[in-house]
Amino acid sequence: MQRAHQPAAIPDIRLATLYRQQCATCHGSERLGAMGPALLPENLERIKPAEVLRVIREGRPATQMAGYAGKLSEPEIQGLARWVQQPPAKPVGWTAAEMRASHREFVKPDYSDKVKPAFKVNxxxxxxxxxxxxxxxxxxxxxxxxxxxxxxxSHFALHGGPKFTPDGRFVYFASRDGWVSQYDLYTLKKVAEIRVGINTRNVAVSSDGKWVLAGNTLPQNLVLLDARGLKPVRTYPVKDREGKSSRVSAVYDAAPRNSFVVALKDAPELWSISYDPKAEPFYSGFVHDYKMKEGIPTKGFLNPRVTPLQMVLDDFYFDPDYKYVMGASRDGKAQVISLVSRGKVAELPLxxxxxxxxxxxxxxxxxxxxxxxxxxxxxxxxxxxxxxxxxxxxxxxxxxxxxxxxxxxxxxxxxxxxxxxxxxxxxxxxxxxxxxxxxxxxxxxxxxxxxxxxxxxxxxxxxxxxxxxxxxxxxxxxxxxxxxxxxxxxxxxxxxxxxxxxxxxxxx
Missing domain, CATH: 2.140.10.20 (C-terminal (heme d1) domain of cytochrome cd1-nitrite reductase)
Incomplete structure (x- = not known):
């Protein structure tokens, strides 16, 4: 039986040229995003390949993404869809200078408790x-x-639930392609935004309403922001005790403990970052890039304290008092970790x-x-x-x-x-x-x-x-x-x- 003729695959060098001609203006010359979202495997991992093809063919309603069905051939469209889902030829990063340059404050709100909603609501x-x-x-x-x-x-592909300040007035969003936004629910205005990375997992807001912590998978770090206007305060490289970098699985606010808890995707560790100014010093136990010294007391405020685990845990749940964390790996193994004694207390039969x-x-x-x-x-x-x-x-x-x-x-x-x-x-x-x-x-x-x-x-x-x-x-x-x-x-x-x-x- 004779097979139907299949068109030859378009070489990557031709696809790179097509991208520069048709896509780079909106998505950036390095696929890091600009007016449009980043087009990297980390940013597209939850979008089905068929949907990527459809968007290139038909465009996206209510955006500036036009369809290319009448402009490019079907092999070119399929080639571009495949190409943007591959890692780029050279590693990508996001520098502190690029992050600061992305920061925008649109309004300066009155943060006093005298402000009331500008619309009728019970x-x-x-x-x-x-x-x-x-x-x-x-x-x-x-x-x-x-x-x-x-x-x-909103920005492209918001990921993780939005987080609120304790008074419920401000809400913070994180998009998959690294944008963190602050929105005022009383005035119905966007307050500020900043791009903290290329691929972001989620954000957490401290229970005192002062801090926002963003966890990234690209680059592999944490970014601490001032909750009032999202100015960057500190960046934490995420590395384990051997110096190996890890993606962040998620960040959480442990309100009863006045701290953030950070889950890592590639290292058997659980991090805690206290935002209590009176947090007691602790011994770091090992060296990190942010100047934690072996065996020297480290200031507790805004410094990570690491709990070693027996295995990598990817998904977490906390008890109501945030004394225990239940963690599970992708293969179904699960444990209960005490945030007080900083050790395992039980296996979970999940x-x-x-x-x-x-x-x-x-x-x-x-x-x-x-x-x-x-x-x-x-x-x-x-x-x-x-x-x-x-x-x-x-x-x-x-x-x-x-x-x-x-x-x-x-x-x-x-x-x-x-x-x-x-x-x-x-x-x-x-x-x-x-x-x-x-x-x-x-x-x-x-x-x-x-x-x-x-x-x-x-x-x-x-x-x-x-x-x-x-x-x-x-x-x-x-x-x-x-x-x-x-x-x-x-x-x-x-x-x-x-x-x-x-x-x-x-x-x-």
Whole structure:
């Protein structure tokens, strides 16, 4: 049988020329991004190759990205899609000078507590910030009336949940291609932005509202920013005891400990950076690039303290008091680490690929439990946080990503969005019996995911993660749909009050 003729692959040197001619103006000559996002494997890893092809062919609505279907041949389009997903010929970096040059302050807010919202709203703490990935926008929704207040464009591919100052007024976003932005929810204005790297994991905001810490995978470092205006304060190279660099897996704010906690992706270590000015000195134990000396007391304030681990842990969850951290590796091994004694206290018998970062805690029958989804197993695992044993494995229709609840509801809601056949199913678990009592398919055949509750827990907001998509408001007692708002692939929505009070039913 004779094979159909296949066009010859376009050489990389020709693709590099095409890129310079067609793409470099918006995406940068080194693919580091400019007006458009960075086009590097680290920045595109969560975008399916078919979607990269589609964007090059058809463009992206509501942006300056035009389609090239009528300008380039199909082999050229396919070649460019392949080329931008390959590592560049020479290593890329992001210098301190480049970071400082990217910094912009658009307004200088009045930071006093006298400032009130410039719009009519019953409760500014019951606002929702909705991240719409379909066209890279953010919507602000009134959680009492479920009406939109404003909608503004974001940087490309916001990653990780937005973080808020303790008073709920300012919200901070991190994009996959390194941009950190500060937005004022009272004046509805962008305050400042800065590009801290080429690829950023997420940010954390200190519980005193003074600091923002960004964790990067490219370059492999941490960047400390002044929360008022995002001016860079300090950069921490992320290296282990042998001097090997590591990507940052995530950064967290451990409010009861007045410190940031940093998880590393390539090193068996857990870092803690205290922002308490009265933090006691400690012995560093080994040399780091930021002048920590072997065996010499190191100032506790804003200096990393390292807890050696027995293995690399990629995903984390904290107990409500931030005394313990539950960590899991990508192969399903999990441990409990004490942040007080700085050592392992228990092994966790978890299966598959647990998604601890989306876990919740709740009290039932006099016990404190933690529950987590699993990215490749159709179960919700419930852990007794006193014995560190599995209390129950709850079956659901397919592997889930997000698990959510609220103090004022007896139910936990979990999606099965990792399943191609059950992605439209929300399972509702009774926290008292640890049984699934109801299943919802709000939009059959579409991805129903990421539940978030209103401040009082009365309503649950569910994302229909499609483009076009919806935000569906459901009565959390009757499970009946109340309202739906059109959205462009709403990948997450975040209630201000639940975030700043660290509700046990949502991610932190």
């Amino acid at each position: 409760d500014p703490h019951n606002l929702f910030v909705v991240v719409e990935a379909g066209d890279h926008h953010v919507s602000v929704i009134d959680g009492d009336t479920f009406t939109p207040i404003t909608r503004f464009q 299966r598959g690929m647990p998604h601890l970062g989306s876990g919740i805690t709740f009290k039932a029958n006099g016990r404190l439990y933690m529950a987590s989804t699993n990215l490749n197993t159709p179960t919700v695992t419930v852990i007794d946080m006193q014995s560190w044993k599995v209390a129950k494995e709850i079956p659901i229709p397919g592997p889930g990503f997000f698990l959510r609840s609220h103090e004022d509801t007896p139910y936990a809601w979990v999606d099965s969005m990792m399943s191609p056949t059950a992605k439209d199913t929300i399972s509702i678990i009774d926290k008292r019996t640890l049984e699934v009592v109801r299943q919802l398919r709000l939009r059959p055949g579409k991805t129903n995911a990421h539940v978030e509750f209103t401040r009082d827990g009365r309503y649950a907001l569910v994302s229909i993660m499609e483009n076009p998509g919806e935000l569906v408001i459901v009565d959390a007692k009757t499970f009946r749909e109340v309202k739906a708002l059109p959205m462009s692939k709403p990948i997450g929505k975040y209630n201000v009050y639940n975030k700043v009070t660290r509700s046990e039913g949502t991610s932190h």
